[in-house]
Amino acid sequence: MVGGKRIPQWGGCLAAVLGLHLSATAATPWGLAVSEEVTHDSNVFRSTNANATADTLSSTGLRLTLAQPLGRQQWHTRLEGSLERYVDHDEWNHVAYDLGSELAWSAPDLWQGELGASANQQLYRWDQNVATPQRNLERARRAWLRVRKGVVTDWTFLLALNGYDRDLSLASFDDWDQRQAALEGGLRFAPSPDLNTRLLLRRTVGEYPHLGTDLRDHYTRNDLELGLNWQPSGASTLEGRVAWGREDHSVSSQRAANVWGGSLTWRWRPTGKLNFETRLQRDNDTGSSHFQSSSGTDTATGGGTGTTSTQQSNDAKLTTSASVGAQWAASALWRFDARASLTHRQLDSRSTGADGTQGTDDVRALSLGFTYSPTRRIDLGCAVMREHRSVSSTVGGLSFPYDAKSASCNVRWWLGQR
DSSP states (O other): TTTTTTOOOOHHHHHHTOOOOOOOOOOEEEEEEEEEEEEEOOOOOOGGGGGOOOEEEEEEEEEEEEEOOOOOOOEEEEEEEEEESSSGGGGGEEEEEEEEEEEEEEEETTTTEEEEEEEEEEEEOSSOSSSSOOOOOEEEEEEEEEEEOOSSEEEEEEEEEEEEEEEEEEEGGGGGOEEEEEEEEEEEEEEEEEEEEEEEEEEEEEEEESSSSTOOEEEEEEEEEEEEEEEEEEEEEEEEEEEEEEEEEOOGGOOOEEEEEEEEEEEEOSSSSSEEEEEEEEOOTTGGGOOTTTTTTOOOSOOSSOOOOOOOTTTTTEEEEEEEEEEEEOSEEEEEEEEEEEEEEEGGGGGGGOOOEEEEEEEEEEEEEEEEEETTTTEEEEEEEEEEEEEEETTTTTTEEEEEEEEEEEEEEEEEOO
């Protein structure tokens, strides 16, 4: 009970699954998990404090995984879905999902690669600074083909083809719909198991199909990218990339420019129980908040395909971010997590053909959490999070300040492989 109201739950389905008594061995190719999470958020849609709407969310989830060998190949499938229900605003209720399947293949003469596709749906919770925000569902679909030749030699040939399609359910966000495809190729040089470098050339074509009335903004981008993966010791790894590119648009000509971006990630594990991850990123790629390079190099701000939203805006000309995370395994049963991040955006309404308003905003976020695993198959956890956004005096209507706090607790029960 929260505030005198019963938190809605997917009780019948969850009880049915929890009633199963299945035995699983280490050789089981499948994994099944059911979960329940309750979250209270002080500002669900990240509006200004004057328009902030608080609510409590019940998220009942089901996760199914399959890792099946097929001769020389390996087939991986992930099916995740959750019923998202709000206590006070049932008009925001929805089903979130994250579906993916990939075939890791190999062939004679040192040919290897992956063929896969994914689809996800989630609630997009930004850029509605109104007293009564509406449900806005974000849907994204991806497909990829990766090919590698010479994978056990110092030199490896890389080739990849990626496709991406995104849309939002609210008509007022139609100009954010996007389609994109990219072809990339290059070489990777690995003189030792602890060091490899890569050189990639990438050609991207795409469009914003609903940019204004009867307008389609077609764009192209050519990139040259250098990458480095280095493990200087058994406790530390470094991953870096830098890319230079040229971008052109058929309608939003203001976005045409010579640009560069990159990222640097340091993972450090000083002890067997403690590890840190520090990440710096400069991101100015069209649609980069939504697109993952198939060669294992990030062209994405978020870089993930989970059901947690990240803010994406066509008005963001350049995004610079820094984050640090720590995880401590206090014992076999207890694990603690902490993460802090700072994101700075340069905004320009000319990116969508508007009047030329420019400005900046900054988002600071901090989260703390723990997980308790009394058995191999049960996880219990809680977390708290705080976000704060500030804006420059010239930002106009491109952004607005807000504060948000949330607290959540969850339970997950695993069957089969984890």
